[in-house]
Amino acid sequence: MDEIIRTEKLTKKYKDVLAVSDLSLNVRRGEIYGFLGLNGAGKTTTIRMLLGMISPDKGIAFINGKKVHPGNTGLWKEIGSLVEIPYSYPDLTVKENLEVIRRLRLLDDKSTVTSVMEKLKLTQYANRKAKNLSHGNAQRLGLAKSLIHNPNILILDEPTNGLDPSGIYEIRELLSDLSKNHGVTIFISSHILGEISRFATRIGIIHNGELIQEINTPQLEQLCQKRLKINTKNNDRAKAVLLQNSIIANDTPDNMLEIPDESTISDPGAIATLLVNNQLPPSLLNMVEEDLESYFLRTIGIKRESL
């Protein structure tokens, strides 16, 4: 079966707030599905429903073809999860916290604790109590707990929160390796598109509880808008010259000009020639591609001035 995670019209309401609305998605085997949304968009509620921690008001979720249900203990053997900020028993050491999970995951091999500590670079903190760990190492411990049983499916809620750039890189590489070389299916939520787009194979954007877009990562670049940014010694005159040639240029907050029409800017050389011929040689002519963050904000309907 190629369809590993499937939800059908998953809905959850809290009093007057519709946290998740008719959410239907599919995640295929070996895919890294980036689940993107602002804080409060419904990511964590969805993840908790996928893990049987919250019952949906409507709809249904399947993992590996089995209906998600808290009592379906066989299902949880195959899944590793991390939900929001990972916490551990503060008076237990890193090793003891992992030992707790090893026993509750019914793993007979005691060496799984040591190997997962090595994988997550926690060996040097093995005997440190969880309450004395830095935020980043507490996050690593949370990830170690989700990976200790080498699951086929990983459901991770903002797993790189609190990690420094090198930590984020390591986790990204680790997850990419698990997906590419071990066929692990990963469902990962984040509110940072730039980070997710670096390794997710598909991205779903959730906003106000609704899945508003699903895209394959390679398509993402094509969807980002391009603009031509121009600066001359007299931008007011340059704007007028461009307008005379049916080219609309807008002022930017940093006192430059910007041409948003993608068909017009397909030949920036022609625009440069036009300006030079009018004694307005551009001191700057730059094709600016919308960054992923701006694309994400535009998709969910939030404008960003500094684009």
Add this chain to the structure above:
Amino acid sequence: MKKIWNALSVEFLKTRKSKILLITIIVFTFVPLMMGLMVFVARNPEIAGKMGMVGTKAKMFGENDWPGFFAMLSQTIASIGLVGFGFVTSWVFGREHTDRTMKDILALPVARSSIVLAKFVVAFLWCILLALILFVVGISIGQLMHIPGWSAGLFSQFSSNYFSTALLTLLLCTPVAWLAGYSRSIIAPLGLVILTMIMAQFAGLIGLGPYLPWAIPGLFSVARDTPGFQLHFASYVILAFTFILGYWATLRWWRKADHH
């Protein structure tokens, strides 16, 4: 069976490593030591006079013999036990919320019912340990102070009454476990314990003690022939029902509630 055993071993590990275990042991050692001090003061009126409040309290101990001391120990396990056992249960169940580790133990191959069972087993064993400590330290103190009136028959009767009272008190832990889940804290169930203790006092005063679960162990601990304090068959049924209802509600909450 492996699932229950593993859940039990995890709860034991967590309990063994917690400071709360040591704190409760210290408290349950301290209580009979204080009782011993009271008996000592009561038996030495010249000291009682010099000790102000302690001396006055000590006079309340009445007869300073073994029957009086045994009765005091039985009533202590009913009252201190209600609070202490309630605290232990609140902590065992509520810690997952205060430590925010609840989400780690919900989607596992070990069923939630096994985790609930393991928690109850550990809480009960912990409470029995505390009851034993109170018993052993209390008897040792009494022996050290050479309290008069010891007899093997009296000791045997007291032991049976003491441990039966402890077990009846233990049955009241299940509603506390439910409230620890429902309120997602340790404070609310502790509030319940204190409230039920106050209610037990009032129920006793107006003659409803035999029908209020939280008053029943206290009534059991006093002499059976005390007027108005007699328990009925219905009293034991009420207590058993409270235990079953509390266990069922706890299990249902763990299985069905939304865990945010």
